[in-house]
Amino acid sequence: MIALSRLQSLAKKHGTPLFVIDHDALRKAYRLFRKHLPRVQAYYAVKANPDAEIVRTLFKEGASFDVASMPEFKIVYENIKSMPAKARQDWIWDKIIYANPTKPTDTLEELNQYKPLVTFDNVEEIYKIKKHAPNAGLVLRLKVPNTGAMVELSSKFGALPGEAVDLILTADKLGLTVEGISFHVGSQTTNFENYVQALALSANIFQEARDRGYTKMNLLDIGGGFPAPYDDSVKPFPVLAKVINNELERLFPKDIQILAEPGRFLAAVCGTSVASVIGKAVRDGKTSYYINDGVYHTYSGVIFDHCKYPVKAFKKGATSICCVFGPTCDALDVVSMAENLPDLERGDLVYSVNIGAYSHASATYFNGFPPAKVVHENQ
Numbered sequence: 001m002i003a004l005s006r007l008q009s010l011a012k013k014h015g016t017p018l019f020v021i022d023h024d025a026l027r028k029a030y031r032l033f034r035k036h037l038p039r040v041q042a043y044y045a046v047k048a049n050p051d052a053e054i055v056r057t058l059f060k061e062g063a064s065f066d067v068a069s070m071p072e073f074k075i076v077y078e079n080i081k082s083m084p085a086k087a088r089q090d091w092i093w094d095k096i097i098y099a100n101p102t103k104p105t106d107t108l109e110e111l112n113q114y115k116p117l118v119t120f121d122n123v124e125e126i127y128k129i130k131k132h133a134p135n136a137g138l139v140l141r142l143k144v145p146n147t148g149a150m151v152e153l154s155s156k157f158g159a160l161p162g163e164a165v166d167l168i169l170t171a172d173k174l175g176l177t178v179e180g181i182s183f184h185v186g187s188q189t190t191n192f193e194n195y196v197q198a199l200a201l202s203a204n205i206f207q208e209a210r211d212r213g214y215t216k217m218n219l220l221d222i223g224g225g226f227p228a229p230y231d232d233s234v235k236p237f238p239v240l241a242k243v244i245n246n247e248l249e250r251l252f253p254k255d256i257q258i259l260a261e262p263g264r265f266l267a268a269v270c271g272t273s274v275a276s277v278i279g280k281a282v283r284d285g286k287t288s289y290y291i292n293d294g295v296y297h298t299y300s301g302v303i304f305d306h307c308k309y310p311v312k313a314f315k316k317g318a319t320s321i322c323c324v325f326g327p328t329c330d331a332l333d334v335v336s337m338a339e340n341l342p343d344l345e346r347g348d349l350v351y352s353v354n355i356g357a358y359s360h361a362s363a364t365y366f367n368g369f370p371p372a373k374v375v376h377e378n379q
């Protein structure tokens with residue numbers, strides 16, 4: 001974590017609200033992922049935090065990328081193509097994955113020239129891809145249990161295991177190649193059994209496809225879901241990695257290429273926000289602080305990501321339970337109804353750590369307040 005004194009001096013220099021991206025923390029998370037899952041190539045899920053400098057740092061570390069829209073694709077493309085040749089030599093366009101199962105036709109048409117890998121999960125999408133991006137390689141997104149995940153994704157995405165091979169054969173009949181299977185166990189999954197079940201379901205589909213004569217699948221994409229260490233209840237990453245490695249070893253031959261789409265795991269730990277107290281009131285006997293960042297801005301994950309970010313003060317002293325409100329006129333703009341904070345004055349600074357994922361990425365300009373200024377440390 002960035003030293004508190006450094007955060008204070010950055011806030012003094014740049015003003016608040018501030019969003020500090022620590023590239024050392026980003027590299028550390030990437031290396032941890034690769035060290036414990038050596039068989040798995042990491043495709044950073046750009047949606048977690050699409051900052052171009054994050055893309056560049058991860059690219060230099062050897063990452064590939066998961067994009068879910070044309071603008072995300074361009075963020076990756078534009079930043080990678082300007083990298084020095086040495087850093088670029090490992091780049092293989094085929095290894096970017098467009099992992100949004102439903103794609104607009106104009107996006108497919110634009111992507112077609114790159115021979116992209118794209119996911120799909122229904123028959124309508126197969127026909128759309130055939131017509132608008134016939135050069136694409138396909139990856140079937142499977143519906144898998146998301147039990148206990150902080151963000152559930154399986155109600156919106158994924159083919160049922162029972163229909164999976166029929167879909168693969170339909171694509172094959174149309175002359176498209178289904179290269180493999182993907183799944184997502186739900187974001188911030190602390191129930192590791194979800195991975196065990198998803199891997200078993202995927203292995204069954206590989207087998208059923210072979211039994212029915214389809215032998216072109218050589219890729220398994222184990223998605224995102226890897227939990228960020230928000231608190232002590234999250235087991236250390238090596239514990240999850242061991243579960244995944246055991247199942248991969250048991251169920252998937254060495255020639256199956258394994259990839260993953262970690263977003264939160266890489267981005268969360270690299271972001272710290274700093275805000276200022278702009279007002280103070282006592283409501284129902286509880287001190288309420290109004291700060292210049294809120295749920296329409298860096299704390300957007302409180303709403304969209306079902307996430308909580310403890311708000312901490314730089315000031316020391318006896319604490320009491322307080323409310324923390326964002327700056328807008330909307331009563332929804334509540335960062336927290338219960339934070340342990342010392343007695344703060346207008347102008348005092350507060351901060352939140354591990355706020356790098358699904359935060360600044362979904363900040364708005366609501367009420368005329370712009371998103372926090374971004375600064376980069378240890379680039």
Ligand SMILES: Cc1ncc(COP(=O)(O)O)c(C=O)c1O
Nearest residue numbers: 045187188224225261262263264
């Ligand atoms: C298709 C896909 N891949 C990867 C991710 C990243 O997931 P996470 O941040 O849990 O690693 C998401 C998140 O919504 C997703 O929808």
